[in-house]
Amino acid sequence: MIPAWRGGLRGAALGVLLLSAPAAAQVIDSAPTRPAAVRTIALDARLATDAGVALGDTVRLSAIPGDSLGERAVVSALLGRRADPSEIARQEYRARLHLDQLQRIIGYGDRVDRFAVLSRGPEQRRTLLDAINGAAFGFKAWPSADIAVRTSRTFQVVRRFNRAIGVITIVASAAFLLCILLLKIDERRRDVAALRMMGISAGTIVKSVVLEAGIIALLGSVAGVGFGIVVAAIVNWHFQGVYRTTLAFTLVTPTTVVFACLLSVLLGVVAGWVAARRLVRVPALQLLGR
Amino acid sequence: MPVRLAILALVRHKARTLLALLGIAVSAALLLDMVMLASGMKENFQGFLMLRGYQLRVAPKGTLPFDSDATIDSTASLVAAIRRLPGVSAVSPVLGAQSQTTSTRDSTITAFTLGIFPDVQGDYELVRGSDLTDSTSLVANERWLSETGRAIGDTVTLAVGYDPQLRTVLGQRRFVVRGVARFFYIAATQPTIGMTLPVLQAMGGSGRRDRSSLLMVKAADSADIEAVRSAIQRVSPRISAISLEGATEAVEQRLGYFKQLALVLGSISLAVGVLLVTTLITIGVNERAGEIAVLRAIGVARTSIVGQVVMEGIVLTGIGALSGILIGLVTAQWLERILSDFPGLPATFRFFVFQPRDAGIALALLAAAGMLAGIYPAWRAASLPIAGTLRREAVA
């Protein structure tokens, strides 16, 4: 199987506990009051839904899969998932325990995987990093942003993939746009012939056709943006339902709108110019089929 | 005659036909890639799991193999119990851990380490050198060798269970590099080594004694896989027995985004292709309204005219689609290179696997699209009143 190996992070062990919850979790007390010795946990809302566990229910926690013993804990809160693209495809569940309880259950002793440190201000961050890194052997401090970059490689791959698909789609769309505009302008050959016979200059005709093509392209791209917004909403609705996340899978941003419209207008103008030049070079009578 | 007339009609306007072919070809390429992505992943993954013929995996309860740090206890007795089950021909226990060694450049290299039994292992193939022969042997992948600066025959010291704060290890031993291996299920960029299972268990201290991360089970050729899986599941409540289908389903969930994206993009490219061909044919037919009226006047049946126009659509999409198949194979390589950068992806895994069936599906879809695209404009043109059209075309 594909190993999701993350060196040293024992937090993953919790996944074992929670994935075994459907088998091991026994709701032994659904009453709202609980014995004083029983600790509380916060459970992934998706796990709660899938396992039929509700707030106030008591579950058993163990580090041994399939273990029917273990410590009891009461579900006191449900956790929603962050809209993190590196996590959405993973179907693992999450939970939060009191630190000492988790350490005890998994036999970790007085150990943790990492500390999160909140500095008093961004200007203090560098000093703090240096102080922590110089304090002792064996561990290193990073700014959270650096960690985010390192752990978002999955998302970066997906982004590059989507961008590649976008490039292919743009090439196809550009060919379509050029083709259709050439068709439309070719349809006007008799009009162009009549104008030439009236004495209208080739330059005027070309400018007029180019302007018309540009306007068609602009109007088309406005309609396309509207269509894109609708499709984006449908795509987001679908995938948010599939992955049970609030992550937006597709966004129509001002940058993409401007890029799409500019590219479309540019292609329209180029197509108009090429087609118009072809038409004005043909003798008018020939355009009329004589 | 209809094919010839269709080709002649298309050749009359070379520029627009070439552009349409380009658009259709690129759409066809995208469609092929998406079909390959949607269908290839599953087949590739199943083939990938079956590389050494192990149809079943046994993991700690509720987990997928190597999905967490959880391990299976009492491995020896569990292996013996599973081996005794009818229909089981081989069991390969595997333990995963991290090991550290010092490179020739004096840096510490962390490697993913597999403990296996070489006579039943299904995790790697030997590329050169020799396999594990004794408790001091190890095999490594190219990445480990290049990062550590080692070669076959070198002696190295490996440590397991390294505590970076206290600078202590649970176990440390000297090994001789015997061979170079290609690990099927590990990314080629991950330094990886293999040693015998009892050695790794011993080095891991009490926490690793008689434990494994995963058991790979091979069923006899005549065995009912699902029956064997169920029998294994009943051996212990602390394990999950996973069949090929179960594993595929689990991974498909993880990679389901791409399958769905493939379907969405494939549908869009097909729709856009239909739209273009419809537009092209509609305008072409409108231009030839007079010709079509003449054909009707001299007695050519409406169905013949529709057939000829539909044939134009099919010829256009057919030629575009064939070019698109070739372009699609090239773009698939490009997309494969992008996706192969996924962290932790095994070296042997492929997202895009070409099967002639996929090309057939893409071609058939496009041919159907071409046909549909031509029907409506053709029928409209063939239904225009002959006399009125002739009069209008004569005036024009």
Next chain:
Amino acid sequence: MSATVQARDLARGYTMGSARVNALRGVSFDVDEGEWVAIVGPSGCGKSTLLNLLGAVDTPDAGTLTIAGQRIDRMSDGDATGFRLRQIGFVFQRFYLMPALSAAENVELPMAEARLPRAERRARVESLLGYVGLAARADHRPSQLSGGEQQRVAIARALANRPALLLADEPTGELDAATGLEMIDLFRRLNADGTTIVVVTHDAQMAAAASRRIQMRDGAIVTGDGA
């Protein structure tokens, strides 16, 4: 000799904007087998409308029309198409050859539609092009032919399936005088060989060459049969 064409009280009108135009008002006439009839009259008198009815490309609002023994005024579209393919040959003022096909292929087109065997088609194409004097131009496209040559090809195409009736709408309209005379000679030869012809024309010489003239005005026949 039986009448190839029997038209009785044909009427046809069109709506142009908000006005109703009666293009034909109660037209009756016969054309015998082997006859050459020219229909003449000023522009807008209904000549072309009448020709369209004879060619089964239009249907009358009233009246009956029998050609080669078949009632065509109420034929379905499919039947009318088949009738045009096998019984009618149409020659247009503007030739209307398929620009992408060669002369031979243009002539072959109706025969291919009528499912004639290929060998027979090829032989007949050769024969027809020879008849109209264009055997050497068989592989030329319409754009490579003069107006007269194109019209000859159009005539050969019209004769492809041995029609009972040849209809021509201003066949010399796009031709110069000399070529027009050549065309008249060809029509004369066709008629002498037994082809029944109805021509709509402004060309006085074409009209004079015909064996009978029908004069029309304002949608009705003023002289000639049925007047």
